[in-house]
Amino acid sequence: MRALIVGCGYVGLELGRQWVTQGVSVSGVRRSEVGAAELLESGIRVVVGDVTQPESMTAWGREWDIVVNAVSSSRGGVDVYRQVYGVGTRNLVGWMREAGVRRYVHLSSTSVYGQTDGGWVTEDSPADPLPETGQVLAATERWILGEATGDLAPTILRVAGIYGPGRGHALQQLLKGEARIQGDGTRWVNMVHRDDVASAIRAVAGASVETVGGKVFNVVDDEPVQQGEFVTWLAREYGLPIPPSATEEENAARKRGLTHKRVDHRRLREATGWAPAYRSFREGYARVSGSRSG
């Protein structure tokens, strides 16, 4: 199998590593040669290009069995979202059609669910978020499912908050003494370990088009956790003080667009047999021999 990972960053690199181990021929797209070394070290070929610049795709070649779009906004605002997810996805789909690509995995986000009632959401729940960034993601998904079907057999993965080696916002906040218990601490948080995002993409790639083509799947671990319980557990695990409650001003500043929901992943499990290796934050954040890397 020949796979192209467009946006070969935190998740893409791990996916590439897992695929290379399985004997898949993997190439990864970056916008520049910066970072090429870490791809090459992992046996991933480097392709340079930018999804917002269609002319940069002409040299990407053909005969890819699968293309994974793991491009991120690099923490940009709504304009970057429109460029990278809106325009970039359309450019990518245009190129894939010309290149005869038949399988496409598109990484989206559970931020498309705007629910605030603390209940469970499935892929059939409304995807109508308040923040404009989430709206761009949801509109891009609808465009893919409406316009980019047919030969392309797209699969959309709605990924929860990603953490893992070198990345974990809550732990970094805690280590800096900036973590807070938000509100009454009961807001649900949905997370998934980087390695499990990669294994979910592999599971989808390994499933038949009939099973996963034209479908949406949530990618999240087994156990949503309430924000207060999570930061309290983290503090105990890392031998740090339990964080204080946020002030009213901090809570008010954070409130707009905050969701409160529990994301269900049964559809992905049942369709592909995928299960997260890190079933919950406890396994994923377990302190390893004194390590404090977040």
Ligand SMILES: NC(=O)c1ccc[n+]([C@@H]2O[C@H](COP(=O)([O-])OP(=O)(O)OC[C@H]3O[C@@H](n4cnc5c(N)ncnc54)[C@H](OP(=O)(O)O)[C@@H]3O)[C@@H](O)[C@H]2O)c1
């Ligand atoms: N992080 C989360 O918690 C989270 C949650 C839900 C969903 N997701 C989604 O999961 C996917 C992977 O996230 P990640 O954390 O692995 O992202 P990441 O580490 O930021 O990596 C994304 C990659 O995208 C590349 N990129 C950015 N703009 C590009 C462009 N215009 N053209 C081509 N490549 C571009 C970057 O490459 P260079 O900078 O090297 O050029 C980078 O390597 C993304 O689609 C993201 O939206 C993430």
